[in-house]
Amino acid sequence: MTNLSFIYNRKSVRQFKDIPVKKDDILEIIKAGTYAPSPKHQQNWHFVVLQNKEVIGEMAKIVTESHKKIGQLAKNEKDFKKHMSVINYYTCFKDAPVVILVYGSEYKMIEYSILKENNAPKEILDVLLSPQSAAQGIGAAVENILLAATEMGYGSCYMTGPTHAKIDIENLIDFKKEGYELMSMIALGVAEDNTPKQPPRKPLEEVITFID
Numbered sequence: 001m002t003n004l005s006f007i008y009n010r011k012s013v014r015q016f017k018d019i020p021v022k023k024d025d026i027l028e029i030i031k032a033g034t035y036a037p038s039p040k041h042q043q044n045w046h047f048v049v050l051q052n053k054e055v056i057g058e059m060a061k062i063v064t065e066s067h068k069k070i071g072q073l074a075k076n077e078k079d080f081k082k083h084m085s086v087i088n089y090y091t092c093f094k095d096a097p098v099v100i101l102v103y104g105s106e107y108k109m110i111e112y113s114i115l116k117e118n119n120a121p122k123e124i125l126d127v128l129l130s131p132q133s134a135a136q137g138i139g140a141a142v143e144n145i146l147l148a149a150t151e152m153g154y155g156s157c158y159m160t161g162p163t164h165a166k167i168d169i170e171n172l173i174d175f176k177k178e179g180y181e182l183m184s185m186i187a188l189g190v191a192e193d194n195t196p197k198q199p200p201r202k203p204l205e206e207v208i209t210f211i212d
Contacts, residue, residue, distance in 0.1 A: 006151040011198040013155025014092035016189035020051075021098045025152060029188070030100065032148035038137035039107045045141050046180055048101040050173065059162075059169055060094035066165035090161040096187035101169070102142060103180040107134035138183045145186060155191030160184045 030047050038044055050056055067090055071083040093099045112128050142158055149156040162169070166182040 006147055010146055010150040010156075011195075012157045013189075013191040013195050014089075014157055014187070015192035015195055016096045016155060016187070017192055018095075019097065019190045021154065021189055025154070026098060026100075026188070029145055029148045029152065029154070033141040033145040036137070036140035036144045038140065039109075039133040042105075042107060042137070044105040044107060044134055044137050046103040046105075046177055048103065048173065048175055050099040050101065051097065053097075055173065056096065056099055057094055059099070059172055060091040062168045062172060063090050063162045063165045066168065070164060086161075090159065092157055093159065093162070093185060093187035096157075096189045098188040100145065100186040100188060101173075101175075101182055102138060102184045102186065103177060104134055104138040104183040105180045107137070109133070135183065142184060142186065149188055153190075154188055155195065157187040158184060159187070 026049060030049075033045070033047065034043065050059070064087060067084065067087050071080050074080040074083055109128060112125060115128070116125060146156050146158060160183070162185055163182050169182060170176055
């Protein structure tokens with residue numbers, strides 16, 4: 001039987017030891033990300049690596065303040081508290097020795113451009129965009145990174161929530177790349193001992209349909 005333990009052993013890790021990650025390991029892990037499939041092989045990704053503890057800590061504060069600001073749109077205190085109850089999931093990267101910011105660019109769809117120039121109906125154009133191909137390419141790269149990290153003995157956590165503070169984060173790290181925006185981030189490091197177990201998966205019969 002094929003050994004797929006590097007897949008089944010992966011889990012989201014939110015507690016990390018204060019141990020640096022070797023640069024060569026970071027490069028190898030991200031290299032694995034670049035071997036993911038992408039729409040029409042456009043490789044629409046860019047990775048920014050943060051290792052400065054002060055910058056990572058400040059980024060966590062920025063995400064917290066952004067989350068609070070958004071939460072203040074809630075109509076009552078109960079909803080605000082519920083909104084704030086997930087903040088630890090948004091800032092669990094704060095103690096990681098490495099945070100990888102994952103940027104993505106627009107997927108340049110030739111067929112969409114042609115049809116739009118020829119006044120195709122909006123419903124046809126919407127169908128073409130509905131798979132969100134650019135995001136799918138980024139997700140594939142992230143999954144490769146998570147699996148590579150697991151295989152190399154590291155813990156990781158994939159997050160999209162913090163991106164609501166993307167403008168302030170980009171100002172903090174002084175990074176902008178034309179045509180790219182922050183899509184997600186990955187906390188990376190040596191996992192603390194006895195981190196929570198993997199949550200259960202849905203039964204296969206619930207998520208698979210065979211059609212003969």
